[in-house]
Amino acid sequence: MIKKCPVCERTYSDESISFCLADGALLSAPEKTDAAPTAVLPSSLRPTEQSKQPALTPTMTSLTPPEPVLPVGADKPPRLPRTNPLVNLGREILFPLIAVIAAFIVGGVVILIIGDSPIQTYKLLIGSAFSWPDGIGYTLFNATPLIFTGLAVAVAFRCGLLNIGAEGQLYVAAFAAAWVGFKFGAQDPGNNVITPFFHLPAIVLVPLCCIAAIAAGAIWGGIPGLLKAKFGSHEVINTIMLNFIAVALLSYFTQYHYKVPGDPIMQTTPISPSADLTHLGKFIPGLPARIPLNLAFLLAILACVLVYVFLWKTKWGYEMRATGANPSAAEYGGVSIRKQIILAMAISGGLAGMVGINEVLGYRHRYYDGFSANYGFVGIAVALLGRNHPVGVFLAAILFAILLRGGIFVDAFTMHVSKDIVDMLQGIVIVFVAAEAMFRGPLKQFGLFKKAKI
Amino acid sequence: MIELRNITKRFANVLANDSVSFKVAPGTIHAIVGENGAGKSTAMRIAYGFYTADSGEILINGEVREIRTPHDAIALGIGMVHQHFMLVEPMTVAENIVLGAEPGSAVSLDLRKAGEEIRRVSDEFKLSVNPTATIESLSVGQQQRVELLKALYRHAQLLILDEPTAVLTPQEVEEFFAILRSMREQGKTIVIITHKLSEVLAISDNVTVMRDGKVVGDLKTSETNAADLARLMVGREVLLRVEKPAAKPADVVLSLKGLSILGRDGSKRVDNVSFEVRAGEIVGIAGVEGNGQTELIEALAGLIPASYITGTISFVGRDITQTDARKRKELGIAHVPEDRHRRGLLLDFSLAENTILGGHYRRPAVQANGVLLDQKGIQQRTDQVIRDFDVRPPNAALPARALSGGNQQKLIIGREFELPPKLLLVSQPTRGVDIGAIEFIHRKIVALRDSGCAVLLVSAELEEVTALSDRLLVIHKGKIAGEVDPTVTGNEEIGLMMTGGKH
Numbered sequence: 001m002i003k004k005c006p007v008c009e010r011t012y013s014d015e016s017i018s019f020c021l022a023d024g025a026l027l028s029a030p031e032k033t034d035a036a037p038t039a040v041l042p043s044s045l046r047p048t049e050q051s052k053q054p055a056l057t058p059t060m061t062s063l064t065p066p067e068p069v070l071p072v073g074a075d076k077p078p079r080l081p082r083t084n085p086l087v088n089l090g091r092e093i094l095f096p097l098i099a100v101i102a103a104f105i106v107g108g109v110v111i112l113i114i115g116d117s118p119i120q121t122y123k124l125l126i127g128s129a130f131s132w133p134d135g136i137g138y139t140l141f142n143a144t145p146l147i148f149t150g151l152a153v154a155v156a157f158r159c160g161l162l163n164i165g166a167e168g169q170l171y172v173a174a175f176a177a178a179w180v181g182f183k184f185g186a187q188d189p190g191n192n193v194i195t196p197f198f199h200l201p202a203i204v205l206v207p208l209c210c211i212a213a214i215a216a217g218a219i220w221g222g223i224p225g226l227l228k229a230k231f232g233s234h235e236v237i238n239t240i241m242l243n244f245i246a247v248a249l250l251s252y253f254t255q256y257h258y259k260v261p262g263d264p265i266m267q268t269t270p271i272s273p274s275a276d277l278t279h280l281g282k283f284i285p286g287l288p289a290r291i292p293l294n295l296a297f298l299l300a301i302l303a304c305v306l307v308y309v310f311l312w313k314t315k316w317g318y319e320m321r322a323t324g325a326n327p328s329a330a331e332y333g334g335v336s337i338r339k340q341i342i343l344a345m346a347i348s349g350g351l352a353g354m355v356g357i358n359e360v361l362g363y364r365h366r367y368y369d370g371f372s373a374n375y376g377f378v379g380i381a382v383a384l385l386g387r388n389h390p391v392g393v394f395l396a397a398i399l400f401a402i403l404l405r406g407g408i409f410v411d412a413f414t415m416h417v418s419k420d421i422v423d424m425l426q427g428i429v430i431v432f433v434a435a436e437a438m439f440r441g442p443l444k445q446f447g448l449f450k451k452a453k454i
Numbered sequence: 455m456i457e458l459r460n461i462t463k464r465f466a467n468v469l470a471n472d473s474v475s476f477k478v479a480p481g482t483i484h485a486i487v488g489e490n491g492a493g494k495s496t497a498m499r500i501a502y503g504f505y506t507a508d509s510g511e512i513l514i515n516g517e518v519r520e521i522r523t524p525h526d527a528i529a530l531g532i533g534m535v536h537q538h539f540m541l542v543e544p545m546t547v548a549e550n551i552v553l554g555a556e557p558g559s560a561v562s563l564d565l566r567k568a569g570e571e572i573r574r575v576s577d578e579f580k581l582s583v584n585p586t587a588t589i590e591s592l593s594v595g596q597q598q599r600v601e602l603l604k605a606l607y608r609h610a611q612l613l614i615l616d617e618p619t620a621v622l623t624p625q626e627v628e629e630f631f632a633i634l635r636s637m638r639e640q641g642k643t644i645v646i647i648t649h650k651l652s653e654v655l656a657i658s659d660n661v662t663v664m665r666d667g668k669v670v671g672d673l674k675t676s677e678t679n680a681a682d683l684a685r686l687m688v689g690r691e692v693l694l695r696v697e698k699p700a701a702k703p704a705d706v707v708l709s710l711k712g713l714s715i716l717g718r719d720g721s722k723r724v725d726n727v728s729f730e731v732r733a734g735e736i737v738g739i740a741g742v743e744g745n746g747q748t749e750l751i752e753a754l755a756g757l758i759p760a761s762y763i764t765g766t767i768s769f770v771g772r773d774i775t776q777t778d779a780r781k782r783k784e785l786g787i788a789h790v791p792e793d794r795h796r797r798g799l800l801l802d803f804s805l806a807e808n809t810i811l812g813g814h815y816r817r818p819a820v821q822a823n824g825v826l827l828d829q830k831g832i833q834q835r836t837d838q839v840i841r842d843f844d845v846r847p848p849n850a851a852l853p854a855r856a857l858s859g860g861n862q863q864k865l866i867i868g869r870e871f872e873l874p875p876k877l878l879l880v881s882q883p884t885r886g887v888d889i890g891a892i893e894f895i896h897r898k899i900v901a902l903r904d905s906g907c908a909v910l911l912v913s914a915e916l917e918e919v920t921a922l923s924d925r926l927l928v929i930h931k932g933k934i935a936g937e938v939d940p941t942v943t944g945n946e947e948i949g950l951m952m953t954g955g956k957h
Binding site: 314318325328332333334 | 755757778779780783789791796797798799800801802803807810811812814815819820825826827
């Protein structure tokens with residue numbers, strides 16, 4: 001059976017060819033002809049049907065491939081095949097899912113050895129996160145900072161950078177938000193620690209505090225980016241050091257400049273009530289206002305969407321991902337690697353800084369020294385489990401928030417299992433995720449975590 | 455000596471070896487030819503114990519043997535020299551050779567005894583290797599002989615050589631073949647894996663041709679010729695010679711004046727080079743790799759910081775020495791880089807994302823708002839490149855990693871050719887590319903020249919530069935050693951210039 005090109009009349013006997021090699025036209029339906037084939041598909045790209053044929057004899061006659069020819073739709077317009085995005089998504093979710101399940105199995109064995117029932121424990125662990133309204137409310141509240149830090153780490157990963165400094169960035173950002181919050185808005189009567197510069201209304205003050213948080217985080221993240229771009233010093237070292245600097249510096253400011261005199265707690269004076277971010281309880285019936293889930297959670301969802309659009313739908317995101325995937329090729333494509341490094345670290349820091357919005361404007365209404373429950377570091381785990389994709393980061397943050405919430409109940413209601421088991425589970429999840437990544441090898445080429453991949 | 459019987463090996467869903475059977479007679483040089491991915495290396499790695507076959511058996515001297523690890527293979531007298539040498543650079547020849555088979559007791563290493571043995575073997579096969587020299591002080595050709603010695607020291611009767619000539623100059627190839635012949639005379643059996651047909655005809659006694667994981671021909675070298683072998687390898691008629699009309703050089707497009715380029719270590723990689731390339735001509739640069747070609751092309755593409763460069767680069771009468779890579783591309787300088795994995799492709803990115811690399815910030819890749827990527831425009835452009843340059847499989851969503859070397863190269867060439875360029879910088883256009891694609895790429899380069907583009911071509915394949923170039927510059931140690939007309943000057947003389955033998 002022979003296929004024929006309708007344009008140049010060339011004939012093909014290779015059943016795997018659907019386009020004319022000379023002009024790219026779709027080959028017409030098989031037709032019987034005596035003409036000798038002029039071309040056979042070179043290289044090893046033939047479908048396996050042919051490979052199953054018995055070995056060809058070592059003569060020139062072996063050049064005539066065997067029948068039959070695959071049917072070709074002659075009336076369809078020539079369209080190139082596409083890969084189904086759903087299949088890709090499934091593939092991406094599969095491996096983290098396996099890691100999580102494997103971690104739960106290992107954790108179950110440990111619980112069994114301790115002397116409790118794994119099923120009961122897990123029921124408690126997961127179930128208590130889904131109760132309404134407290135379970136769900138607190139889980140989403142706990143997830144909010146992890147979404148921000150997870151996104152922060154993911155963006156840096158995509159540019160081939162490992163931001164260990166989300167912790168320091170979010171502290172600096174939270175302080176900046178608090179500072180603007182108590183310096184630019186009216187204070188409660190009786191608070192004479194601070195004399196505000198202005199008495200801005202909420203509609204101006206809240207966005208200003210948010211911008212202050214993002215800007216401070218971006219600067220604190222941008223510094224190691226700049227150092228790397230200018231002097232080649234490694235961002236891992238610099239971000240870790242900036243964490244220490246941030247924590248120490250802010251403790252000093254809190255203790256000596258902005259604390260309410262006589263307050264035994266290391267915290268600043270409260271921010272202006274005009275800077276408070278509304279709790280979602282106000283909008284959702286049945287959700288009590290005491291649950292601190294606030295507008296920052298919606299901001300987190302928005303951040304996921306924006307990060308996705310930025311990375312995959314804009315030319316800037318393309319440049320950033322190209323830099324992360326292969327800096328030499330990006331450079332060849334006219335991308336300034338230095339600019340990308342600074343930009344990625346600044347964006348990463350800005351995202352981490354948004355934790356400050358949730359914490360200061362939405363929850364404590366002041367800067368509280370040492371408030372972060374390692375959000376910056378758990379963010380690395382969240383990004384890793386979420387495969388550095390906003391959707392994955394969101395889901396991973398929810399999972400870690402569930403564990404955080406359920407841990408309290410496991411602690412209280414089981415005989416032997418403490419909430420340390422939850423920390424252990426987190427650790428095992430990450431070990432399995434990292435092991436999977438090692439199997440697939442994307443991290444190998446650029447050393448530890450340097451290259452992220454989807 | 456060795457016989458493979460119905461060897462089948464599957465990697466994931468690729469059938470690398472499909473019931474491969476052939477016999478190598480003792481005391482002969484046996485060539486295995488085939489395109490990239492035809493399964494030559496897989497078959498020989500199975501024979502050396504790197505992989506185990508899914509089914510089939512290996513016979514050594516008529517007996518079925520289990521070869522599970524390279525240790526088994528060495529014990530059976532099989533040695534293998536890989537394309538990429540496995541030598542420890544700062545160590546001496548003797549230390550490298552005894553590595554893994556150290557003489558002496560458990561605590562002391564008797565290198566002197568080993569040195570004598572190495573010298574004896576070296577003399578026997580006229581390898582002339584000094585056992586006390588460090589590897590890094592040796593030339594590539596000498597390093598290859600160390601690899602040979604390594605196998606001979608372990609009493610190999612059968613030597614498997616994987617693409618041994620890829621790294622050698624024409625002169626070194628001649629010497630190397632002389633060594634192989636002397637080894638054959640001493641009774642050794644040699645299997646040489648290659649895709650260069652001229653070498654098969656020059657050195658081998660028998661030849662096995664593979665295609666798509668199968669043996670498609672088992673011939674006596676004396677009874678075949680290059681055209682037949684090529685046809686067997688590719689599965690269709692192949693034009694082995696580049697057919698091109700005479701060049702019609704027009705205006706000067708690229709002009710270099712006193713160009714010098716420093717390496718990162720401060721040494722001069724390119725030394726006071728001046729030449730011109732005109733529209734409608736292909737200027738080739740021949741030279742042994744590492745003589746400044748890489749730096750020259752990268753500097754012209756704007757990929758070397760201007761602080762490392764002295765002299766001037768002019769493009770259509772305009773000084774572009776300080777211009778960055780993006781601007782140069784906009785001016786019409788296309789670049790096919792020598793290392794497509796390092797420079798040319800984002801391997802984990804889709805073909806579509808690779809097609810827009812370098813043009814990703816402007817139309818048609820970007821919408822009119824100048825920020826958002828235009829998925830439709832990208833798709834159209836990718837489909838166009840895939841069709842015009844016959845990229846297979848034609849699926850824009852596949853990652854570039856999934857393509858064969860030849861198809862990756864066609865994608866890069868398509869991307870760069872459709873700019874369309876005024877000047878093409880092309881380096882190693884057909885490295886690791888199969889014969890069918892080589893022919894295609896050569897035709898495209900000539901067609902681009904005929905459309906009025908200036909082409910600067912660098913290739914380590916002497917046959918390629920001489921066949922394609924209208925004018926040929928020979929580079930040696932960063933200097934232009936001379937200009938020749940490739941239709942007049944023979945490869946011998948060019949090879950001599952490449953090694954600094956003649957000025």
